[in-house]
Amino acid sequence: MENACRKNGIIVKSKKVTGGISGGVWRKMKITGVMVQYFIACKRELWFFSHRINLNVYNELIALGRLIHEKTYKREKKNILIDDTISIDFIKKGKELLVFEIKKSSKLEEPVRYQLLYYLYYLKKKGIHAIGYITYPKERKRERIVLTHQKENEIAKILKEIPKIVSLEHPPPPIKKGYCKSCSYYEFCWV
Numbered sequence: 001m002e003n004a005c006r007k008n009g010i011i012v013k014s015k016k017v018t019g020g021i022s023g024g025v026w027r028k029m030k031i032t033g034v035m036v037q038y039f040i041a042c043k044r045e046l047w048f049f050s051h052r053i054n055l056n057v058y059n060e061l062i063a064l065g066r067l068i069h070e071k072t073y074k075r076e077k078k079n080i081l082i083d084d085t086i087s088i089d090f091i092k093k094g095k096e097l098l099v100f101e102i103k104k105s106s107k108l109e110e111p112v113r114y115q116l117l118y119y120l121y122y123l124k125k126k127g128i129h130a131i132g133y134i135t136y137p138k139e140r141k142r143e144r145i146v147l148t149h150q151k152e153n154e155i156a157k158i159l160k161e162i163p164k165i166v167s168l169e170h171p172p173p174p175i176k177k178g179y180c181k182s183c184s185y186y187e188f189c190w191v
């Protein structure tokens with residue numbers, strides 16, 4: 001069941017799931033790549049996003065990201081959705097399976113690395129070995145990502161931690177970061 005209400009220009013949607021959002025750790029939670037990215041970038045942002053709180057504003061940076069996504073790698077088949085859970089920008093098959101993530105800038109490169117590591121982890125659990133590439137078309141830069149044993153363990157830990165953050169009754173307190181000003185939730189934290 002899905003409920004939505006609008007307060008002060010903010011759209012709040014909540015979805016009933018087993019146990020409820022405040023009913024403890026979800027037994028079966030769909031964890032997306034964006035959630036892993038937010039876990040590394042900002043746990044408060046992860047909470048807002050997971051509780052389907054969207055600011056009803058036009059975010060130029062998000063729009064620019066979408067445009068870059070549409071206008072680059074046009075020949076590739078984009079947005080490969082797996083299990084309705086992870087969405088890979090595009091893949092290439094050769095000697096190895098290559099998984100690509102397109103980003104507009106490398107400002108959030110560490111969280112994006114973990115997003116892609118999660119995709120590699122997810123595929124590995126299905127018996128598919130893949131190598132990742134993050135591409136920054138505007139910066140003419142790309143980074144190769146390999147799922148090492150150590151990173152695999154880190155991802156497994158992150159996947160245990162995410163439901164704990166999401167099931168908190170209130171969002172974690174804000175912690176100032178360099179990119180807060182470009183975050184959609186800025187008004188929720190610093191105004």
Ligand code: SF4
Pocket residue numbers: 041042043044045174175176177179180181183184185186187188189
């Ligand atoms: S404004 Fe900063 S603290 Fe608030 S959710 Fe965004 S990144 Fe996190």
